[in-house]
Amino acid sequence: YEFAVALPRSDADAAALFRLCMGLSTLMFVIYLILLVVLPIGAIFPKLSALSPWLTLVALGAACVGWYNAITYMGLRVGSFGAVGRSKALIALVTAVGQIAGGLFVSRGDGALIVPYIGAQLAGTGLLIWALRDHPLWKFDRASLVSVARRYVRFPKYIAPGSLLDGLAVLLPVATITALYSPTQAGIYALAERTLRVPVTLIGSSMLQVFYKRFSELRGDPHASRRLLWRTWWQMGALALGPCIALAIFGQGLFSFVF
Numbered sequence: 001y002e003f004a005v006a007l008p009r010s011d012a013d014a015a016a017l018f019r020l021c022m023g024l025s026t027l028m029f030v031i032y033l034i035l036l037v038v039l040p041i042g043a044i045f046p047k048l049s050a051l052s053p054w055l056t057l058v059a060l061g062a063a064c065v066g067w068y069n070a071i072t073y074m075g076l077r078v079g080s081f082g083a084v085g086r087s088k089a090l091i092a093l094v095t096a097v098g099q100i101a102g103g104l105f106v107s108r109g110d111g112a113l114i115v116p117y118i119g120a121q122l123a124g125t126g127l128l129i130w131a132l133r134d135h136p137l138w139k140f141d142r143a144s145l146v147s148v149a150r151r152y153v154r155f156p157k158y159i160a161p162g163s164l165l166d167g168l169a170v171l172l173p174v175a176t177i178t179a180l181y182s183p184t185q186a187g188i189y190a191l192a193e194r195t196l197r198v199p200v201t202l203i204g205s206s207m208l209q210v211f212y213k214r215f216s217e218l219r220g221d222p223h224a225s226r227r228l229l230w231r232t233w234w235q236m237g238a239l240a241l242g243p244c245i246a247l248a249i250f251g252q253g254l255f256s257f258v259f
Contacts, residue, residue: 001017001020001021001024001149001152001155001156002017002018002021002066002069002070002072002073003073003155003159003212004017004148004152004155005017005018005021005070005073005074005077006073006076006077006212006213006216007152007216007219008148011135012144013144013147013148013151014074014077015074015135015136015137015139016141016144016145016147016148017148017152018070018071018073018074018137019137019138019140019145020145020148020149021066021069021070022066022067022070022071023145024066025062025063025065025066025067025070026063028062028063028066029059029060029062029063032058032059032062033056033059036055036056036059054111054114057111057114057115057118058114060118061114061117061118061121064118064121064122064125065121067121067125068087068091068121068124068125068128071125071128071129071132072084072087072128072209073209073212074128074132074135074137075087075128075131075132076209076210076212076213077213078132078135080128080131080132081210083127083128083131083132084128084209086127087124087125087127087128087131088124088206090120090123090124090127091120091121091123091124092120093120094116094119094120094123095116095117095120097116098112098115098116098117098119098120099112099113099116099117101116102115102116170193170197173189173193174186174189174190174193177189191259192255195255196247199243200240203236203239204236207232207236211228211232214228215228215229
């Protein structure tokens with residue numbers, strides 16, 4: 001639903017969509033916690049038992065991502081690009097410093113990846129909430145939530161399946177390697193995958209959010225919308241082509257040298 005926040009002509013409807021996103025993220029967090037209690041994950045996948053102390057934090061981390069996405073699109077709608085940029089910089093800084101410090105100084109490094117990540121997401125969300133403190137975002141109105149949920153239901157209906165497949169493509173290899181081998185082997189794979197994803201996430205997510213705002217402004221002009229879409233595809237594809245070829249040829253040697 002967060003992708004729809006930029007679309008309503010009424011600020012009240014946009015705020016209702018924002019509250020809907022925040023509520024759904026919280027609801028998913030609660031459902032995840034219930035599933036952790038009900039499902040015997042350790043019995044089904046014994047090698048995942050080593051990760052059991054952190055599964056609750058995975059649920060919280062997912063909720064944090066949902067909260068941050070919702071407030072980010074609300075910030076883009078009202079034109080707070082500076083605050084959105086500062087929040088991304090804060091998240092990157094807190095994550096990097098926290099994970100490096102945790103790995104160096106915390107005994108065994110337990111939680112050194114996920115705890116700073118959650119702290120960074122909460123810090124970025126808090127910064128944006130403070131930046132938008134003058135906007136009426138939090139007035140609860142059940143009727144408006146139901147109304148916007150029905151009006152923009154096509155967004156989760158069509159986007160959610162693709163997002164689910166994208167998430168599985170990224171996360172399923174890590175879970176499979178952990179279940180079949182060990183968390184150590186999965187960590188090595190995750191290190192490579194995360195390193196490759198850093199530039200893609202940095203450039204792609206920034207482009208995506210501004211693109212949606214611009215695209216929503218052109219929704220009444222299908223020809224201009226199509227031109228913007230094709231031009232963005234071609235530019236992003238050309239930007240990625242060189243690094244992809246270099247990694248295909250030299251990737252193994254580069255990773256061995258760096259890590």
